[in-house]
Amino acid sequence: MHISGPEKALFYLLTAISLAIMAYQIAQRARLWMTGRPTESRGEATTPNQWVRSFWTYVIEQKKVRTSRKRSGAPMHLMIFYGFVTLFIGTTLLAINTYSPWKFHKGTYYLVYEVTLDVMGVVFILGVIWAFFRRIRMGAYYAPVVELARESQDPALGKQAAQARRAPLSQGVGDYLTLALLLILGVTGFLLEAARISNITRPWDWASPVGFLLSQTMPYVSDGDYKIIWWFHAFWVFVFFATLPQMRIRHIVLGILSVSGAPKRSIGKLRTIPMEEVEQTEQVGVKLAKDYSRWNLLSLDACMECGRCTEACPAWGVGKALNPKQVVQDIRASMGSGEAVALAISHEALWQCTTCSACVDTCPVQIRHVDMIVDARRNVVSEGELSGSAATMLRQTSSTGNAWGAPASSREDWMKGLDIPLCRDGVEFDYLFWVGCAGATDPGAIGTTKAVAQLLKKAGVKFACLGSEEACTGDPARRIGEEFLFQEQAAKNSSVFEKYSVRKVVTACPHCFNTLKQEYGDFGASLEVLHHSQLLANLVAKGDLLAAKPGRGEVAFHDPCYLARINGESDAPRAVLGQSTRLNSDPDPTGASGSDLAEPLHRGRKTLCCGAGGGRMWMEEPPSQRPADRRVGELLATGAKTVAVACPFCRIMLDASVKAAAEDVKLVDIAEMLRDANA
Numbered sequence: 178m179h180i181s182g183p184e185k186a187l188f189y190l191l192t193a194i195s196l197a198i199m200a201y202q203i204a205q206r207a208r209l210w211m212t213g214r215p216t217e218s219r220g221e222a223t224t225p226n227q228w229v230r231s232f233w234t235y236v237i238e239q240k241k242v243r244t245s246r247k248r249s250g251a252p253m254h255l256m257i258f259y260g261f262v263t264l265f266i267g268t269t270l271l272a273i274n275t276y277s278p279w280k281f282h283k284g285t286y287y288l289v290y291e292v293t294l295d296v297m298g299v300v301f302i303l304g305v306i307w308a309f310f311r312r313i314r315m316g317a318y319y320a321p322v323v324e325l326a327r328e329s330q331d332p333a334l335g336k337q338a339a340q341a342r343r344a345p346l347s348q349g350v351g352d353y354l355t356l357a358l359l360l361i362l363g364v365t366g367f368l369l370e371a372a373r374i375s376n377i378t379r380p381w382d383w384a385s386p387v388g389f390l391l392s393q394t395m396p397y398v399s400d401g402d403y404k405i406i407w408w409f410h411a412f413w414v415f416v417f418f419a420t421l422p423q424m425r426i427r428h429i430v431l432g433i434l435s436v437s438g439a440p441k442r443s444i445g446k447l448r449t450i451p452m453e454e455v456e457q458t459e460q461v462g463v464k465l466a467k468d469y470s471r472w473n474l475l476s477l478d479a480c481m482e483c484g485r486c487t488e489a490c491p492a493w494g495v496g497k498a499l500n501p502k503q504v505v506q507d508i509r510a511s512m513g514s515g516e517a518v519a520l521a522i523s524h525e526a527l528w529q530c531t532t533c534s535a536c537v538d539t540c541p542v543q544i545r546h547v548d549m550i551v552d553a554r555r556n557v558v559s560e561g562e563l564s565g566s567a568a569t570m571l572r573q574t575s576s577t578g579n580a581w582g583a584p585a586s587s588r589e590d591w592m593k594g595l596d597i598p599l600c601r602d603g604v605e606f607d608y609l610f611w612v613g614c615a616g617a618t619d620p621g622a623i624g625t626t627k628a629v630a631q632l633l634k635k636a637g638v639k640f641a642c643l644g645s646e647e648a649c650t651g652d653p654a655r656r657i658g659e660e661f662l663f664q665e666q667a668a669k670n671s672s673v674f675e676k677y678s679v680r681k682v683v684t685a686c687p688h689c690f691n692t693l694k695q696e697y698g699d700f701g702a703s704l705e706v707l708h709h710s711q712l713l714a715n716l717v718a719k720g721d722l723l724a725a726k727p728g729r730g731e732v733a734f735h736d737p738c739y740l741a742r743i744n745g746e747s748d749a750p751r752a753v754l755g756q757s758t759r760l761n762s763d764p765d766p767t768g769a770s771g772s773d774l775a776e777p778l779h780r781g782r783k784t785l786c787c788g789a790g791g792g793r794m795w796m797e798e799p800p801s802q803r804p805a806d807r808r809v810g811e812l813l814a815t816g817a818k819t820v821a822v823a824c825p826f827c828r829i830m831l832d833a834s835v836k837a838a839a840e841d842v843k844l845v846d847i848a849e850m851l852r853d854a855n856a
């Protein structure tokens with residue numbers, strides 16, 4: 178079939194126009210991204226090597242999508258992605274072969290090319306059809322809650338399912354139009370191939386099995402009819418190019434830029450604001466969207482609106498206003514508008530975040546929700562707009578060095594009768610045992626602190642405490658947004674570490690653990706930091722302590738977010754309880770874990786937040802919206818009569834929920850279980 182010169186010219190012209198429309202729209206958005214702070218000025222630019230590595234891992238291998246929860250539609254997404262990419266590359270090769278002097282479509286390569294395109298075309302179409310039905314089905318209910326209720330058959334969760342919220346997956350007309358457009362492209366592509374085979378049959382057409390079979394169902398296609406089908410397919414390709422930046426499927430392009438250029442900073446480390454930046458900008462944190470980095474702004478446009486972040490969010494899961502997908506959309510909408518980010522998100526949602534990082538961990542385009550929320554909080558706090566119990570906590574931290582406001586001398590109260598070595602007495606030690614505010618103040622957490630000290634003594638570990646010289650790490654202050662109070666605490670504690678030449682630290686608090694390990698490096702502290710579960714697991718492995726071995730199904734372990742997800746440690750606490758699991762290397766630990774523990778549905782890095790992080794511990798919580806109640810419901814649904822924790826914050830939050838839910842269930846720290854096993 179011959180396409181005439183004028184037809185070709187028209188085709189080129191329309192292709193150029195549709196591409197120009199696409200480029201214009203992307204340029205408009207790029208103009209907004211460029212209003213942001215230069216990513217390099219924040220020390221977050223990626224090197225070419227890092228860029229290529231991220232491109233390979235997250236774009237080619239689709240690591241985030243592959244490792245998201247099994248029912249989140251990951252296979253569907255992979256079918257659409259790999260199908261689309263193959264068709265795109267195949268069409269580009271065809272265009273080069275057809276319109277350039279370089280003719281390479283021949284021989285075995287060509288047969289493989291044809292088969293591959295046909296197979297992947299089918300994969301693509303099936304993926305799009307799956308997406309259609311999934312979107313319709315997900316419209317009914319908030320699936321994860323329903324899923325939990327079904328799997329656990331627990332009445333408490335059944336109640337949640339009854340109150341289930343609308344699905345976080347987008348249900349807009351645009352979403353269905355996008356899928357319809359993709360389906361039209363896939364189906365008309367096959368129709369075009371079948372029409373071509375019907376028009377001119379070639380001996381190797383069997384290598385296009387779908388097109389070949391389809392052509393057998395068609396009457397002879399004349400040159401004129403073929404041209405109509407050809408133009409029909411081309412029309413939808415032009416529509417696709419011209420509307421791509423308006424559709425969510427723009428993430429096909431922007432997602433690549435977002436994941437490849439994402440900062441390599443750990444998700445547990447917040448950016449340290451230098452004083453010079455405050456002097457230069459005359460503000461703290463982010464007031465308007467333009468105060469974010471250029472990469473941050475680009476990443477907002479890359480959002481696929483898949484809703485994975487919202488599915489994972491503990492605040493949304495108990496009916497709060499916070500919806501991380503909406504946070505992204507709201508900040509995106511405020512770009513260039515002059516509306517303050519905190520208002521765009523809403524103050525209510527801004528303060529509901531626990532900084533558990535479930536959203537960040539699951540986001541396929543690596544949007545940093547927590548960084549953006551904390552940056553907005555920093556600005557609000559700097560303008561004196563924080564009041565209530567959270568503001569009281571900040572004042573207490575500043576005046577006493579303890580988030581609960583207890584005097585420094587009280588940090589030694591728990592030591593009475595235990596003969597705890599103190600750094601100031603000049604004792605030699607290998608480990609500084611960092612107790613933390615909760616560990617020195619809260620009665621339950623003090624139980625953990627004593628158990629850890631007794632175990633270290635029993636195992637012959639040379640350790641010492643700072644006692645009254647220890648002060649809050651500043652973690653709650655930093656995550657609430659009081660950056661410079663955090664910096665003061667970090668500088669103060671770092672100089673104490675220097676004074677006693679501290680090199681190794683062990684702590685029973687995952688929040689202190691994260692801050693000392695991830696964030697104190699910016700303040701000159703060079704420390705090897707272990708969570709108590711890690712040191713105790715090492716001592717068990719060396720035979721210095723006996724593992725606690727609860728009976729099968731007796732104990733349910735609750736993974737703390739700041740240990741399991743943010744710092745990737747889920748095996749050590751289980752090793753303390755005598756389990757040899759490999760959850761650390763399992764990004765989606767939903768299957769059988771080889772553990773005798775009564776494992777809840779959310780475990781390992783996919784754990785469910787207790788609601789304490791991000792300063793939420795010190796904020797009012799409506800009784801019907803406590804993340805801890807949901808978590809306890811899930812833990813008790815396992816049938817275990819003991820809930821084990823490895824974090825004083827989790828302990829405080831879960832305690833009230835456990836007491837309210839079941840009188841015969843015990844809440845203990847793994848250190849207490851280990852101490853009892855070694856009594």
Ligand code: SF4
Binds near residue numbers: 541
């Ligand atoms: S922010 Fe990430 S996880 Fe959330 S909807 Fe957008 S792409 Fe999905």
Ligand code: SF4
Binds near residue numbers: 491500529530
């Ligand atoms: S960090 Fe946790 S609480 Fe905050 S938005 Fe993300 S998932 Fe929700």
